[in-house]
């Protein structure tokens with residue numbers, strides 16, 4: 001039996017730079033693992049037939065059948081390594097769902113890492129990512145974790161300097177956002193014409209600041225293209241950002257396709273106070289910090 005952390009991610013930088021012929025979008029993103037996490041326990045007993053069972057706590061909205069990305073990860077993994085048996089998955093769900101925090105992708109990645117260990121590590125990290133990208137664009141990053149520059153549809157990961165340690169708050173309120181809907185809204189706004197324009201330059205600014213351990217000054221370059229479409233239909237986004245700014249956040253912005261918002265704070269006390277204000281306003285809110293990549 002193995003228990004893995006399945007950490008949420010935030011996007012300090014996220015731009016859509018092209019629409020592919022197959023309908024997927026090419027992105028340029030800096031993704032960062034944060035300490036808010038689900039706990040995923042996996043047990044595997046080899047056998048003639050495959051059976052997969054999920055039990056969950058923490059959120060009764062999460063599907064526990066084959067609609068769960070963790071379930072599909074187990075199925076794909078066993079197909080890839082040509083093994084069969086019974087898989088038992090227990091998910092303690094802490095990450096808000098459909099929030100732009102890649103909770104489902106994190107759970108799927110945790111199952112892939114755990115099953116690979118339980119089977120004696122037959123797949124390399126790269127091979128696990130190949131399985132992962134067939135499940136979802138954020139899964140390869142969630143297999144690796146830490147800080148990374150992510151391109152293509154999410155399958156091209158490059159090493160960047162680690163995000164300097166700091167005090168983060170992640171908050172979420174109201175209805176989730178469907179990622180396909182958010183991409184569709186961007187397609188409508190941009191007439192499906194995207195450009196690389198400033199992405200490379202801005203990513204360079206952020207990573208240079210991180211190399212110099214300057215988190216607070218890097219915040220001025222943070223950007224998320226989905227802020228152009230999601231807050232207009234999701235009133236809570238601006239409210240949560242404003243509570244964070246009023247509480248002293250150096251930066252407050254949406255993560256992924258939203259509607260979760262993260263804030264960067266100079267001190268721990270300010271982060272905890274802002275978290276309390278956000279909860280008073282009805283949000284799920286968490287103080288957290290950046291994490292390094294998985295071992």
Ligand code: ATP
Nearest residue numbers: 068069097098099100101102103104107138179256
């Ligand atoms: P991303 O940032 O990768 O777009 P997200 O954080 O916006 O992801 P998820 O929390 O992964 O979204 O959930 C999106 C949908 O996927 C949910 O509405 C849920 O029905 C489904 N789902 C399947 N498996 C899981 C899982 N293990 N955890 C959460 N949601 C899951």
